[in-house]
Amino acid sequence: MGHAYATIAFEAARCDGCQDCMRACATAKCGSDDISRARLQVLPAVLPAGQPLDGGAPASFELAMCRQCGDPRCVAVCPAGALAKDVETGVITRNADTCVDCLLCTVGCAYAGIAPDPADGRVAKCDMCDGAPACVAACPTGALRHVTTARIYNEVGDWEDLFAPGLAGCQGCNSELVMRHALRRVGPDTVLATPPGCVPGMGSVGYNGLTGTKVPVFHPLLTNTAAMLAGVKRQYKRVGRDITAMAIAGDGGASDVGFQSLSGAAERGEEILFLVIDNEGYMNTGMQRSSCTPYGAWTSTTPVGRETKGKSQDAKNLPLLMVGHRCAYVATASTAFMQDFYDKLDKAIAASKHGFAYLHVYSPCTTGWRFPTERNIAVARTAVETNFVMLWEFTPQDGLHLTHPIESPRPVADYLKAMGRFRHLTDDQIGHIQAKVEENRAVIAQIAAGAAAR
Template sequence: MSYIDILKNAPDLVSPGISACQGCGAELILRRVLQIAGPDSIFAIPPGCMAGAGVVGWNEANGQKTPVHITLLDNTASFLSGLSRMYQRKGRSDVNIVALAGDGATADCGFQSLSATAERGEKMLYICYDNEGYMNTGYQRSSTTTRGSRTSTTPLGSVISGKPQEQKYMPLIMAMHNIAYCATASPSHMKDFIEKIQKGLAASKEGFAYIHVFSPCPTGWAYKSHEGISIARRAVKSNMFPLWECKNGTYRLNDTNPKPIPVSEFVKGIGKFKALSDTAISEIQHMVDARFELLKKLSES
């Protein structure tokens, strides 16, 4: 069955009207993950855009049509560890245990419990929707925020001009935990996205699986709400967000991208990058090229 047929036939497990921003990348990710995981799933979603806008609902009603726990920012993976083990003791392998967390709850506040959970090989699928900041509280920088990005805590001015530090590259950090499955995905490449969710769910029955998803944000990043998919596509084409996967220690690039577009093309029209100088763009380009070469070497080995 093609991925189009899968999505046509799978029910939408989020209420039609939610309070996510118009053009929200994370909302699309939430809906597609739920369609693939199906109703026999239990989710943990820590505070963030999708906990506040996608799940909570109104009048004590849940906007998500599966069981969901809104965990703390720092305990999502450890919470699901206990839940996963409970179902294992009951002999229930038919329930999908899934986390859907933002980059702040993944790379920053929740990294300690996430790393420990991955190291133990707990049986679950952990998905990070990375919109490169703490968007739900006004767009503060996170460790996955791209260098040079304007945020409320890295403003543009004479003292500081965007985030001065390099981006933490979470997918490779997680792959180095020797987990059952690790991948990157983008809503602009839906076939690849769906296949990786399916692989991640299958791997979660054997051990820990992690998928890092590019999640453009029109509100924080300052671009027109209809441009999210084209921006996500440019991120892949420029190697700012390369698509790859690692299963049991074997790496594979899903898009070798023989003719990548320059980073200068990716940042066009994105307000958070409006103050980037030619020197800053060149430095980001160097980082992107070096990271892609590393991924190529890992895949070739």
């Protein structure tokens, strides 16, 4: 597999212009507090928003720094061979001994990522501080983040894919992403349960006597998934084999008819990793509503007509119900935030060795939610950015805390308009959903505050 690299991300909306990042950079790289020598430049926007340029959204702060390009033009135009991309770290390095100070790199780079240090006139650029960027460590608001998700992809590339090739998901479906990543991470010593739903529907249980996985897999009833898996795990434990007992279930199977066995297994503290892919309905069988379908959403059983305007009830908050079971670990995740997902997967695997671990992954459904097939990750991200979906984790010891708090959430309408299942909504319905988002946020915040106060 190819290399993916860590990067530094800047979220202008969180920046307050304190310049601590630039001071930290100048100090780390030059031993100076002169911020003009910093290799990243955060600039307060002076230009009138949208005028005369219509290229991007107005932001209060702009950033100039090296992008560590995959196909770097600075390297291509260096006549002295002094710049090179390090294939291990992804950092574009500069050899000060062979650099002839010709400045051609500065006309090559379109991002102002390499420029002369005003103190000595020699070009300088971000070197990511050998993997521990000083600017990120100094940022008090979280506007700068060191995104190390790449590590996951590099590592995952070396692990065995434990699903067979050719899972038959709908075009643009990201359940396959969740399944393959999760099972790769959990590893080969796994017994997998996939109750009726999209996951077996796309072929994971297999055809014609062959399984779709390279681990033992079985296909329980919707109603008894957690019960069967608990028994399987206990038998393995009895014979002295350490396996991960894992379920990959849909929201329908978990929150509706399967809820009794799920609740029972959680209450008994069965040593199970229960992963729910929540696409907010019975999508596999023709897009019927489930108790996880949100208010207002069109499904085949909550049609839009003269009288009904989509689902008339609010969704059940299944992960919060699992918190009520005081499981060893409960978390929500999103495929738009893979690093967060992986952190939680690791914790869930560890927790499943001594108790019940529950991981709830919000997974947009291209077919059932009606949005273009290339928009899946964007829709998942918008759900988080509007607080429609909140990313948090819970343990009985530490309580609940948010793992990706959104300080300035976008209006929920931004999320609703991204897909066809909400196209019919009236302003009143949108108002209702926005109010529910606020209410849910308040409930989660209250629980999180209680945990923080302990």
